[in-house]
Amino acid sequence: MLAVQNITRTFNEGKAGFRNVTFSIEEGEVIGILGTSGCGKSTLLRVLSGLDEKYQGRFSFAKKDSEQTVGMMFQEPRLMPWLTVNENICFGIQKGQQLELAKELLELVGLEEFANHYPKDLSGGMSQRTAIARSLITEPDVLLLDEPFSALDAFTKMQLQDLLLSIWKKRQTTMILVTHDIDEALYLCDRIFILRGQPGELYAEIEVEQTKPRSRGNVVLAEKKAEILNLLDLNRNSKEALL
Numbered sequence: 001m002l003a004v005q006n007i008t009r010t011f012n013e014g015k016a017g018f019r020n021v022t023f024s025i026e027e028g029e030v031i032g033i034l035g036t037s038g039c040g041k042s043t044l045l046r047v048l049s050g051l052d053e054k055y056q057g058r059f060s061f062a063k064k065d066s067e068q069t070v071g072m073m074f075q076e077p078r079l080m081p082w083l084t085v086n087e088n089i090c091f092g093i094q095k096g097q098q099l100e101l102a103k104e105l106l107e108l109v110g111l112e113e114f115a116n117h118y119p120k121d122l123s124g125g126m127s128q129r130t131a132i133a134r135s136l137i138t139e140p141d142v143l144l145l146d147e148p149f150s151a152l153d154a155f156t157k158m159q160l161q162d163l164l165l166s167i168w169k170k171r172q173t174t175m176i177l178v179t180h181d182i183d184e185a186l187y188l189c190d191r192i193f194i195l196r197g198q199p200g201e202l203y204a205e206i207e208v209e210q211t212k213p214r215s216r217g218n219v220v221l222a223e224k225k226a227e228i229l230n231l232l233d234l235n236r237n238s239k240e241a242l243l
């Protein structure tokens with residue numbers, strides 16, 4: 001559903017961003033993008049979202065651009081404080097439109113009782129639930145998630161990962177998830193792209209074939225985690241690293 005061909009986005013005379021990235025993804029896939037800080041993960045999502053048009057190369061969706069809808073979610077919920085939860089979710093769509101969907105999404109994210117509350121009344125997790133519902137109100141063909149849970153405590157994070165999984169099960173939404181959290185990527189993703197360098201390049205691709213839901217930290221995932229740590233040069237388990 002998305003083909004990315006040799007795209008490059010660099011700043012400051014080529015010092016950073018990402019370069020020569022090529023991949024394609026199928027409808028319904030959940031793709032993880034992992035890489036150390038500054039390798040261009042967020043820049044890549046911005047390009048794919050259409051927010052940044054100063055790139056070289058090409059990418060195309062299977063649907064025509066005019067028909068394509070892309071949802072985006074960030075690390076912070078970016079809610080409007082003067083709007084209720086329901087109004088935040090419906091912001092950007094016409095009044096009266098998709099009221100049924102808004103109700104369904106409120107239920108999906110478990111916030112029916114908070115529909116008329118304001119963001120100041122919400123916990124961090126509830127705010128991100130609202131942001132998830134808002135990102136789905138346009139029924140996007142692809143949902144781009146930029147470290148959506150990294151500001152949350154460990155337990156809330158796991159609950160929201162499960163929520164994302166249940167959304168994927170119900171709607172088969174194609175997702176691209178940028179994360180620093182290897183366990184999160186292994187728990188949620190079908191394939192994980194590893195970016196390395198500055199500007200970042202696509203260095204490796206890890207396939208996670210286990211059916212979802214997976215049990216966190218199972219042996220297969222633990223082995224894949226070690227492989228990813230090695231690919232990122234972060235595995236300090238070797239003798240040399242201990243010297």
Ligand SMILES: Nc1ncnc2c1ncn2[C@@H]1O[C@H](COP(=O)(O)OP(=O)(O)OP(=O)(O)O)[C@@H](O)[C@H]1O
Pocket residue numbers: 011012016017035036037038039040041042043044
């Ligand atoms: N608008 C911009 N102008 C100049 N440089 C930029 C711009 N946006 C990003 N960069 C640079 O591009 C590089 C990649 O940034 P980006 O935020 O995409 O990395 P990242 O992998 O998402 O990092 P992190 O994991 O820390 O969020 C960084 O060195 C950053 O300073």
